[in-house]
Amino acid sequence: MTTIAIAGFGKIARDQHLPALRENRNFELTAIASRNATLEGVDNHPDLESLLAAVPALDAVALCTPPQVRYTQAVATIEAGKHVLLEKPPGVSLSEVEDLIRRAEQKGVTLFATWHAREAAGVEKAREWLSTRRVTAVDIQWREDVRQWHPGQQWVWEPGGLGVFDPGINALSIVTRILPEAFFLREATLEVPENCQSPIGATLEFTDVNDTPIHADFDWRQTGPQTWQITVETEDGKLVLDSGGSQLSIDGERIIDGEDIEYAGLYQRFAELIRAGRSDVDVAPFRHVADAFLLGRRQSVEPFIE
Template identity: 35%
Template sequence: MVLQRDIGLVGCGEITRTQHGPFLLGPANDTGLRLVATADPRQGLGTGLRHYPDHCAMLDGEPALAAVSIASPTGTHFGVARDALLAGRHVLLEKPPTTTLAELEELAAIATKQGRVLVTSYHARHNEAVERLRERLAGRLPPRRIAIEWREDFHRWHAGQTWPWRAGGLGVFDPGINALSILCHVLPGLPFHVQRARFRVPPGAETPAFVDMRLTWQGGDGQAVFEWRRGGEDVWDISIDSVDQDGRTEALLLRGVRTLLVDGAAVVTGGEDAEYAGVYRAFHDALERNESSISTQEMRLVEDATAAAEVERTMDAI
């Protein structure tokens, strides 16, 4: 029997309306997490749930709330998560989890002190193709070469939004951190280093719309390119040159996060979008274990790239 726990959602923007809400309120929700309330200063989900103008009002008004899922703009995550943990609630953080690594480490310390569960969620990890890639790389020597290409139409995913361009919004790292999360997931424990980085920042913005970074590790190097642009198809590709246990080189390509090619042949193709089902099932499992699941390497790489970056101010708006 699955233990029932009441959960509240903070932030009712696009990602909540298309992903968090539909799973939690839908028939596929087998986690025991029961969505009872939302908090957002502008809008609710329009589903008859109790709604509050901010997270503090929700925490005060829902004494039985066991957990809080935070899907508001990134710059708000730290304050909301801190308040929720101090109020005795477990916390799930949408990506990027915080604006800095120090904030994430502070939240981890608060969760430990409060005896609460904190989970950093990276939805792109929850795909069959990603898991099959992780299994294929397990036990091998570090890959020789990695190339990441992550390009999105900004207006397709963030129409009318300005927060990604402000300090703390992280710019194109908002989607790009998905690629970093996959990399850290399929090659756990491999210490990546940022050797150089180049940023392009649009007029009036404080964060980059384009990032080109060189990664190195023992035995190999790689390149990651993240781009927000206007128009065009989304590109979410990670290619890895790896050597199997027989000494044979394999070209592995994760295409669009749901297709895995090995030497050009499809091993996993397509499949349903089950990313947020995976997010909430992983959160449920962490709650059952009473154990936090916090990944910090992604934020470290973002900070290392920012520190190393050569910044170019462009004249072209996105």
């Protein structure tokens, strides 16, 4: 059994990582590193440095801290000879992630950059169905209420916090998985609150080698029911992934209506990678976000008030 610790015990770690680990027989959660939270029944430490020093026999660490501090933590964990699971996004820059790949390979440990939305119930079936079809148009609608998912978390508005791309990258992780052709950003508009450094809304226009129009609309201001929908038009019919990918319909017929299995799938994959002595670091979704910040026009909007 692989012993594992969680660094950063916030909402996502408590709601998603903890239950997934408790249900996975490949792992034993033995420690937590967090400045503000503790967990009964395991060793608790105020930071990752003290955790690594106190628990030398630890096998792996799941880094659930904000991306701005994750590179230094990942380096320390890798140098200590531990396997590393990175919450999304894998860092604040592509250069950081590339260096982590090199370090993990040199040290002989597993590095897993996770994209939990790819584990949603309908995603792989969608990929299979689209793999033999010509895509003619794609529409992505990804709208959330930031106050619900990141209450009081200022880091999401700072450089490296990604703003609305924190959820939007989930949509990009699905689309980069299911579409049969690579696609590229052509233009983008980023709506940035006057008192923030990262966008609260974004509109993106992509295309592929076949000039297929791929439109994405990300917004962090939606109240009430949340919208996580991807519609793919093909020459042979229309595919819709809804509820973040857990529901799949083709030509109006519901094919899959699955439960929340995303983080269970991540830890199953992490266990497989550790056994095989391999890493999995796909930066395609992150690269699209970097392109948006590089090519996007900034539009100032009203201040964000928590």
